[in-house]
Amino acid sequence: xxxxxxxxxxxxxxxxxxxxxxxxxxxxxxxxxxxxxxxxxxxxxxxxxxxxxxxxxxxxxxxxxxxxxxxxxxxxxxxxxxxxxxxxxxxxxxxxxxxxxxxxxxxxxxxxxxxxxxxxxxxxxxxxxxxxxxxxxxxxxxxxxxxxxxxxxxxxxxxxxxxxxxxxxxxxxxxxxxxxxxxxxxxxxxxxxxxxxxxxxxxxxxxxxxxxxxxxxxxxxxxxxxxxxxxxxxxxxxxxxxxxxxxxxxxxxxxxxxxxxxxxxxxxxxxxxxxxxxxxxxxxxxxxxxxxxxxxxxxxxxxxxxxxxxxxxxxxxxxxxxxxx
Amino acid sequence: xxxxxxxxxxxxxxxxxxxxxxxxxxxxxxxxxxxxxxxxxxxxxxxxxxxxxxxxxxxxxxxxxxxxxxxxxxxxxxxxxxxxxxxxxxxxxxxxxxxxxxxxxxxxxxxxxxxxxxxxxxxxxxxxxxxxxxxxxxxxxxxxxxxxxxxxxxxxxxxxxxxxxxxxxxxxxxxxxxxxxxxxxxxxxxxxxxxxxxxxxxxxxxxxxxxxxxxxxxxxxxxxxxxxxxxxxxxxxxxxxxxxxxxxxxxxxxxxxxxxxxxxxxxxxxxxxxxxxxxxxxxxxxxxxxxxxxxxxxxxxxxxxxxxxxxxxxxxxxxxxxxxx
Numbered sequence: 001x002x003x004x005x006x007x008x009x010x011x012x013x014x015x016x017x018x019x020x021x022x023x024x025x026x027x028x029x030x031x032x033x034x035x036x037x038x039x040x041x042x043x044x045x046x047x048x049x050x051x052x053x054x055x056x057x058x059x060x061x062x063x064x065x066x067x068x069x070x071x072x073x074x075x076x077x078x079x080x081x082x083x084x085x086x087x088x089x090x091x092x093x094x095x096x097x098x099x100x101x102x103x104x105x106x107x108x109x110x111x112x113x114x115x116x117x118x119x120x121x122x123x124x125x126x127x128x129x130x131x132x133x134x135x136x137x138x139x140x141x142x143x144x145x146x147x148x149x150x151x152x153x154x155x156x157x158x159x160x161x162x163x164x165x166x167x168x169x170x171x172x173x174x175x176x177x178x179x180x181x182x183x184x185x186x187x188x189x190x191x192x193x194x195x196x197x198x199x200x201x202x203x204x205x206x207x208x209x210x211x212x213x214x215x216x217x218x219x220x221x222x223x224x225x226x227x228x229x230x231x232x233x234x235x236x237x238x239x240x241x242x243x244x245x246x247x248x249x250x251x252x253x254x255x256x257x258x259x260x261x262x263x264x265x266x267x268x269x270x271x272x273x274x275x276x277x278x279x280x281x282x283x284x285x286x287x288x289x290x291x292x293x294x295x296x297x298x299x300x301x302x303x304x305x306x307x308x309x310x311x312x313x314x315x316x317x318x319x320x321x322x323x324x325x
Numbered sequence: 326x327x328x329x330x331x332x333x334x335x336x337x338x339x340x341x342x343x344x345x346x347x348x349x350x351x352x353x354x355x356x357x358x359x360x361x362x363x364x365x366x367x368x369x370x371x372x373x374x375x376x377x378x379x380x381x382x383x384x385x386x387x388x389x390x391x392x393x394x395x396x397x398x399x400x401x402x403x404x405x406x407x408x409x410x411x412x413x414x415x416x417x418x419x420x421x422x423x424x425x426x427x428x429x430x431x432x433x434x435x436x437x438x439x440x441x442x443x444x445x446x447x448x449x450x451x452x453x454x455x456x457x458x459x460x461x462x463x464x465x466x467x468x469x470x471x472x473x474x475x476x477x478x479x480x481x482x483x484x485x486x487x488x489x490x491x492x493x494x495x496x497x498x499x500x501x502x503x504x505x506x507x508x509x510x511x512x513x514x515x516x517x518x519x520x521x522x523x524x525x526x527x528x529x530x531x532x533x534x535x536x537x538x539x540x541x542x543x544x545x546x547x548x549x550x551x552x553x554x555x556x557x558x559x560x561x562x563x564x565x566x567x568x569x570x571x572x573x574x575x576x577x578x579x580x581x582x583x584x585x586x587x588x589x590x591x592x593x594x595x596x597x598x599x600x601x602x603x604x605x606x607x608x609x610x611x612x613x614x615x616x617x618x619x620x621x622x623x624x625x626x627x628x629x630x631x632x633x634x635x636x637x638x639x640x641x642x643x644x645x646x647x648x649x650x
Contacts, residue, residue: 030429030460032374036650049357056648104355135355301646321626323381325361
């Protein structure tokens with residue numbers, strides 16, 4: 001007998017008695033919440049307290065050259081195997097916050113507000129995590145694509161992290177700020193948009209920006225690793241505290257379901273696809289050998305996992321969500 | 326040049342100018358948060374709004390018979406392959422909340438408060454999700470093990486969900502409340518504890534409890550599926566709304582890294598291991614054929630994924646976390 005039929009029966013027999021003794025039927029139905037949980041997740045690297053903070057995700061149709069060197073049908077099949085909505089991909093954005101004890105460091109800044117309803121949520125999720133944007137000391141950008149860099153600006157155009165030094169890779173700055181390169185991109189709508197966005201993000205705040213090179217510490221215990229290809233100055237990071245070591249890959253791959261699984265596939269967004277491909281193999285061979293935890297900007301939230309060799313490609317083993325820190 | 330060395334240089338040259346123009350060095354270091362994010366996650370099944378709500382997780386050493394029919398070394402190797410702490414397993418607990426629009430239904434209730442620091446967090450996570458325990462209409466228990474049933478009690482022993490009808494599987498009630506069965510369990514410390522816990526949880530509140538059978542709807546659109554073996558009355562659930570269908574497996578497997586990957590392994594906690602093994606194959610073959618989303622009580626939070634055949638076993642493809650509902 002179901003709950004409903006039992007209650008109907010009781011109500012028929014003695015409505016007054018039911019209303020006194022069983023308050024359930026008198027209560028209104030609970031409203032739907034209608035919104036997702038905030039997306040932040042903490043993990044430790046030695047003494048460092050890290051927080052994966054989502055900026056949101058975009059779901060869009062696979063366009064013709066999303067994977068440049070395989071057929072669209074192959075890409076669509078890979079999307080189906082990943083249980084994406086039919087013919088589409090979901091690309092999440094996951095900045096990382098690292099509290100070294102002395103410095104509060106944000107690696108990548110999200111796409112910023114006003115771009116679309118499903119992205120630009122970094123500020124909201126930082127607030128849910130109890131983090132004051134004014135407390136962030138350093139924002140380190142892995143490269144200058146809009147989805148990593150544009151979030152240095154708040155909705156009103158002011159600095160989203162007003163007390164932070166902004167650190168950018170020297171080679172990416174040179175590439176995106178070059179008039180010559182920008183002129184060459186005029187014929188490619190998407191690339192042209194990337195140039196415009198990078199210039200807009202930094203216009204007038206050049207004095208806040210410092211440049212870093214590979215091999216340097218961008219903050220205590222956080223070293224810039226040379227992983228070019230996606231962009232000329234694209235950078236990953238090794239985070240070390242005590243004996244613990246974390247690898248933040250940035251955009252070594254876009255979505256892992258495609259490009260970690262198939263490291264020889266060329267993503268539309270890779271500026272130098274051959275070099276990006278070589279970087280993928282080198283980086284993932286290192287990560288697999290070390291059994292290091294890897295953070296991927298475009299991995300599914302909480303964006304952390306382990307990389308293993310699997311045939312000609314790799315597989316990602318997501319971390320088990322730790323319910324206590 | 327790193328930020329630190331740049332600042333030292335500036336400070337050496339002109340300490341006064343720095344303190345006026347660069348407020349960073351004057352601010353205190355941001356304190357560590359010291360705690361994990363709340364763990365709840367929303368997903369839709371047709372018109373139903375569902376929330377995976379963590380009760381926490383336990384991490385413990387693999388004991389001799391944790392897997393009854395393989396060597397401890399094999400179990401330890403499986404734990405290492407899953408990146409668990411050395412020689413240990415992490416077993417999460419994930420009740421599900423389903424708002425059908427007319428009823429607010431909780432499937433399994435967690436282990437309850439006072440058992441240990443890493444578990445009993447259902448109430449806290451429900452509060453983070455904005456859910457009033459008084460608004461829950463029905464608590465459906467998949468079986469009467471302590472980690473599913475004991476959470477019907479608050480810390481002071483009162484009902485954690487005071488307005489909810491509590492629904493239990495007829496066969497499990499008969500099994501755990503039998504004096505004869507309890508007497509037979511005296512020699513097995515763990516099993517004896519399970520009997521004691523089940524009886525303690527329901528003592529004095531029998532009038533709140535109704536019994537359900539397999540094939541029945543336990544709430545609108547939520548059907549009880551016969552999946553015995555783990556316990557005699559162990560139940561899974563199919564949740565249907567419109568054309569959408571979700572499978573809540575309950576404890577078809579304990580941790581998927583062991584028993585979904587190796588469905589012929591016998592978990593210590595399975596009362597009838599042979600029957601549990603047959604149930605695993607039957608259920609996962611169905612889930613794989615349907616490509617249905619599966620919720621597992623002991624899957625890593627948010628406890629949702631897709632099951633695929635893989636050799637003699639299965640693999641779990643975790644869902645991509647959706648940052649908007």
